[in-house]
Amino acid sequence: MEIVKLLNALPGACAQGLIWGIMAIGVYITYKVLDLADLTVDGTMATGGAVCVMLMLNGHSAGFSLLVAVGAGMLAGLVTGILHTVMGIPAILAGILTQLGLYSINLRIMGGRANQSIGVDQYDLWVSLRWVKDVPFYKNPIFVVGLFVILLIAVLYWFFGTELGCSIRATGCNANMSRAQGINTDISKILGLVISNGIVAFSSGLYAQYQGFADVNAGRGAIVIGLAAVIIGQVVFGKIRGNFAFKLLSVAFGAIIYYLVLQIVLKLGLEPNDLKLLSAFVVAVFLSIPYLKGKYFAKPVKRGGASNA
Amino acid sequence: MLRIEHIWKTFNVGTVNEKTALKDLSLELKEGDFVTVIGGNGAGKSTMLNAVAGVWPVDEGKIFIDDIDVTRLPEHKRAAYLGRVFQDPMTGTAANMQIQENLALALRRGNFRFLKSGITKAEREDYQEKLKVLDLGLEERMTSKVGLLSGGQRQALTLLMATLKKPKLLLLDEHTAALDPKTAAKVLDATERIVGRDHLTTLMITHNMKDAIAHGNRLIMMYEGNVIYDVSGEEKKRLKVADLLAKFEQASGGEFANDRMILT
Numbered sequence: 001m002e003i004v005k006l007l008n009a010l011p012g013a014c015a016q017g018l019i020w021g022i023m024a025i026g027v028y029i030t031y032k033v034l035d036l037a038d039l040t041v042d043g044t045m046a047t048g049g050a051v052c053v054m055l056m057l058n059g060h061s062a063g064f065s066l067l068v069a070v071g072a073g074m075l076a077g078l079v080t081g082i083l084h085t086v087m088g089i090p091a092i093l094a095g096i097l098t099q100l101g102l103y104s105i106n107l108r109i110m111g112g113r114a115n116q117s118i119g120v121d122q123y124d125l126w127v128s129l130r131w132v133k134d135v136p137f138y139k140n141p142i143f144v145v146g147l148f149v150i151l152l153i154a155v156l157y158w159f160f161g162t163e164l165g166c167s168i169r170a171t172g173c174n175a176n177m178s179r180a181q182g183i184n185t186d187i188s189k190i191l192g193l194v195i196s197n198g199i200v201a202f203s204s205g206l207y208a209q210y211q212g213f214a215d216v217n218a219g220r221g222a223i224v225i226g227l228a229a230v231i232i233g234q235v236v237f238g239k240i241r242g243n244f245a246f247k248l249l250s251v252a253f254g255a256i257i258y259y260l261v262l263q264i265v266l267k268l269g270l271e272p273n274d275l276k277l278l279s280a281f282v283v284a285v286f287l288s289i290p291y292l293k294g295k296y297f298a299k300p301v302k303r304g305g306a307s308n309a
Numbered sequence: 310m311l312r313i314e315h316i317w318k319t320f321n322v323g324t325v326n327e328k329t330a331l332k333d334l335s336l337e338l339k340e341g342d343f344v345t346v347i348g349g350n351g352a353g354k355s356t357m358l359n360a361v362a363g364v365w366p367v368d369e370g371k372i373f374i375d376d377i378d379v380t381r382l383p384e385h386k387r388a389a390y391l392g393r394v395f396q397d398p399m400t401g402t403a404a405n406m407q408i409q410e411n412l413a414l415a416l417r418r419g420n421f422r423f424l425k426s427g428i429t430k431a432e433r434e435d436y437q438e439k440l441k442v443l444d445l446g447l448e449e450r451m452t453s454k455v456g457l458l459s460g461g462q463r464q465a466l467t468l469l470m471a472t473l474k475k476p477k478l479l480l481l482d483e484h485t486a487a488l489d490p491k492t493a494a495k496v497l498d499a500t501e502r503i504v505g506r507d508h509l510t511t512l513m514i515t516h517n518m519k520d521a522i523a524h525g526n527r528l529i530m531m532y533e534g535n536v537i538y539d540v541s542g543e544e545k546k547r548l549k550v551a552d553l554l555a556k557f558e559q560a561s562g563g564e565f566a567n568d569r570m571i572l573t
Binding site for chain 2 (some may be wrong): 159161162163164165166167169170173174176177178179180181182183184185
């Protein structure tokens, strides 16, 4: 009986995981490409949904509302970027400041209420949890969001191959070298934060539609879930040598795995309220593994390459 | 070519660590000059190079490259005129990017970067030819991550990147100091070849007095933030290490050159 219940919950977990996968791809850009931990996303993950739902309640289309949501997310990224580069505030603190400010802004966007719901029957949504089963495939959120994920990865793969994209990657890899090669590293960082938060806000907008409501607390701990997805993707698919597109895809799959595991532990009897603790624990463990491995289980490595230098 | 006019730089102003690294330093380089720079620790050699590169603003004075006043230009804008190789092999390259991607970044130094392709097919063939000049077999490993290369290979690659787009001025900050003697000789050899081929105006810091004498057409010695000895042409060719040591002791009031300067 439990197994059947679990199987019934899987498509929903899959769809939810895919939506958060988009968010995790945004986190990947700051955390892995730019080498910054950007905590703005905890705010942006609520902002996108708030903007999207409020616009739709006011009669705008889902597409237009999502577009504006992306713009709002980009604006949040811009603020963090300016705080970090122009004002010289450490990246983590800059993100926290923006995130905190966004809480008030998110409440204002939602007319002072902590949440705003949007009915699937009255509004023309792109995705909804009501369509996980028994609908034509093109309405299924797994298909719709999966399409967005592929599209997003294609665009990002192209972008990070351009001159501008390469300069952002170089900035994350070695800022000194980048400046010596004429790259304005401040602009690179701001641009990376803007793109990342735009993607997160898009995910947030989709998530609000999927759930049928926007919530001011929707982003609490979002960075941890994003990191979890990045890390799970790395652990599960890291052995396969793939290009940048494959790495982004593995992040999306990481998010799906995260939500599947979540469903399983919920069915095993864990309280939903304990999930955040579990997430924090899992991420802490996985983040510390490389360090602990290097410190306590270091194998002597033969130094190669120097002889033919 | 390069004109440094009365620059001053003090670090950690108002603290116990306050240090005036450059004191009213002036220097002029002619087109095609290959100048070697020597001096003890804390003489201001690297500080001078960083001042030219614009790593931070100078307190006073002016810096001109080709009569363009670059004193107020930020580091990434000055990069259009400069090729730089650093002492630490890790500094000059992006470890997580491919060899060819690093070269492509260097080729676009000074260009406005937008949505054009980050690396083209024609470029790749060109890089392959240029990597062959280094004679390290890197042309076979164009798509390898730079992080997999040895220190010497990375320095040679950085040198190629610094000169891929012909700079007005090449700044070499002890770029062989972190390498073993054999590799250092190889990188120095490549430096000599590239500078000679492209007639690059070059400022090369070195701790090795023999290298300072053997390379370039001009040698300057720095002490406490200023140039205390400047020799070029025939006079430089006749220089011996002993002459330099004597000069150094004279300038520093009998203080001995440090071990590293004597031993290398």
